[in-house]
Amino acid sequence: MxxxxxxxxxxxxxxxxxxxxxxxxxxxxxxxxxxxxxxxxxxxxxxxxxxxxxxxxxxxxxxxxxxxxxxxxxxxxxxxxxxxxxxxxxxxxxxxxxxxxxxxxxxxxxxxxxxxxxxxxxxxxxxxxxxxxPVAVVYNLPGVEGLQLSPKTLGGIFNSTITKWDDAAIKADNPDAKLPATAIQPFHRAEESGTADNFTKFLKATADWPYEPAKAWPAEAKGQGAKGSDGVASSVKSTEGAISFVELSYAENSQLQKAKVANGSGEFVELTPDSAAKTVEAAxxxxxxxxxxLGIDYATKAAGAYPIVLxxxxxxxxxxxxxxxxxxxxxxxxxxxxxxxxxxxxxxxxxxxxxxxxxxxxxxxxxxx
Known part of the structure; x- marks a missing residue:
């Protein structure tokens, strides 16, 4: 990088x-x-x-x-x-x-x-x-590498209904991981953002997300706001237990941990430029x-396709x-x-x-x- x-x-x-x-x-x-x-x-x-x-x-x-x-x-x-x-x-x-x-x-x-x-x-x-x-789901959880998260679990985390890292839903996605009882600290963009718009479109299409997709983060979902993509990346890097969504370039520049995300077929996929491109190809x-x-299929079932892209x-x-x-x-x-x-x-x-x-x-x- x-x-x-x-x-x-x-x-x-x-x-x-x-x-x-x-x-x-x-x-x-x-x-x-x-x-x-x-x-x-x-x-x-x-x-x-x-x-x-x-x-x-x-x-x-x-x-x-x-x-x-x-x-x-x-x-x-x-x-x-x-x-x-x-x-x-x-x-x-x-x-x-x-x-x-x-x-x-x-x-x-x-x-x-x-x-x-x-x-x-x-x-x-x-x-x-x-x-x-590509939109990375980034987290700060020392000792936990290769975290896997399904859309439904992500919906619960960002709607503040899943509040601990050792929650049963996260354990189900990661049966072999040793998850701490650390409180989850979800971050989102403080201002209107196309990244938030695309991320909430993904949640609406694939998870039990009760809010309409929008550039402005729904206040009911709570969490903490940070200004700009760089602000989100910085907040996650400095906060143990944090999780957020940010573009791959910012995730890599800040050397943040990135979760694998399940696509429509249930396959947990690592985010790379190539895996993201497979989703855009079908747009x-x-x-x-x-x-x-463009209309993007966030529930794509294409093999090896990472589903959260903008x-x-x-x-x-x-x-x-x-x-x-x-x-x-x-x-x-x-x-x-x-x-x-x-x-x-x-x-x-x-x-x-x-x-x-x-x-x-x-x-x-x-x-x-």
Whole structure:
């Protein structure tokens, strides 16, 4: 595992100020009018700034892509604020950024697609999957390695109905383990989070989870909140008896213990990029046209498939970005969807997109104009 520095929180005050003054830059700065067709992530004629924000789950991927893309395009700067998926979507709708990262697609029940389309003015907003982020169930229990947890047991733990590590349900999942009577300390994201949204979708689909999936953690489930993926990882690392859910890259960077999770066939599966990719391969495209919103089967019975995954989307306008932003955003996404851009993900604890999905992603990026 290569350690990747956490993205510095980059201030986007300048972009916000421009927006407040009535500019129609839609989150951008000036750039050269390089043709988008020549901007395949390696066009030194490009210049300007891309202001983006959102998912902290993809922060390590963005950090690597930013470094590599800017090396190829020294006139371009990418400012990404890992403020959380909910904040990123709202900033995009408000027009203060050109690109939002979100661990879940725009939500119909919140009116997000219509609001995002209105922000794009002359086109529609599209969800473009770019990062497969396996979600690790991490725990801090010295002396207990290779913990196995079924979805039903996870539901009880995170709903605070299973409160001790030697509970009968955990023993049933781990018949050969010596489990202590330590109190379970469950952590969750304090702010709205696409990771929480995907994790609760998994629980709703596979466990006795009484709450509706949401970016905001249900207060009734209790537990302790921590800010951002890094905050969750840090809290688990410093708290004996802790358990939480966090993206694989953060779990590995913090050297946390990871549980094996049972899929729909009852097989306890270790989390790896390859085992997570098996679940994404079966995902169904729910969007239309170049909107690639996915439906993931969290109860997959595929052999060797790890069931808790999230796909991070890059949300932007298919048409309707400010003219100076089109070649910049398009060029950056062409790079992230390239063979080189996707290959770098495995070293960061992510999984590259399956080939069939990647073909659709590239077509969606080419449609940006």
């Amino acid at each position: 290569k350690y990747v520095g956490r993205i510095a929180a980059v201030a986007i005050v300048g972009a916000l100020s421009l927006a407040a003054c009535g500019t129609d830059n839609n989150g951008g700065a000036t750039s050269s009018a390089a043709p988008a067709s020549s901007a395949a992530g390696n066009d030194n004629a490009l210049s300007g700034a891309i202001n983006a924000a959102g998912s902290s789950a993809q922060a390590n991927a963005i950090d690597q892509w930013k470094k590599d893309f800017q090396a190829k395009n020294p006139g371009v700067s990418l400012n990404y604020q890992p403020s959380g998926s909910g904040a990123g979507v709202q900033a995009f709708i408000a027009g203060t950024i050109s690109l939002a990262g979100s661990d879940s697609a725009l939500k119909d029940d919140k009116g997000e697609p219509a609001a995002a389309d209105a922000r794009c003015k002359t086109g529609k907003a599209i969800n473009i999957p770019m990062v497969t982020g 169904e495209v729910k969007g239309t046209g170049n909107d690639l919103k 796909v991070t989307y890059e949300i932007t306008c298919e048409k309707g970005l400010a003219a100076d932003q089109v070649p910049l955003v398009k060029s950056f996404l062409q790079y992230t969807a390239s063979d080189e851009g996707q290959a770098s993900l495995k070293d960061l604890g992510y999984a590259p997109l399956p080939a069939t999905l990647l073909t659709k992603v590239r077509a969606a990026v080419e449609a940006i104009s």
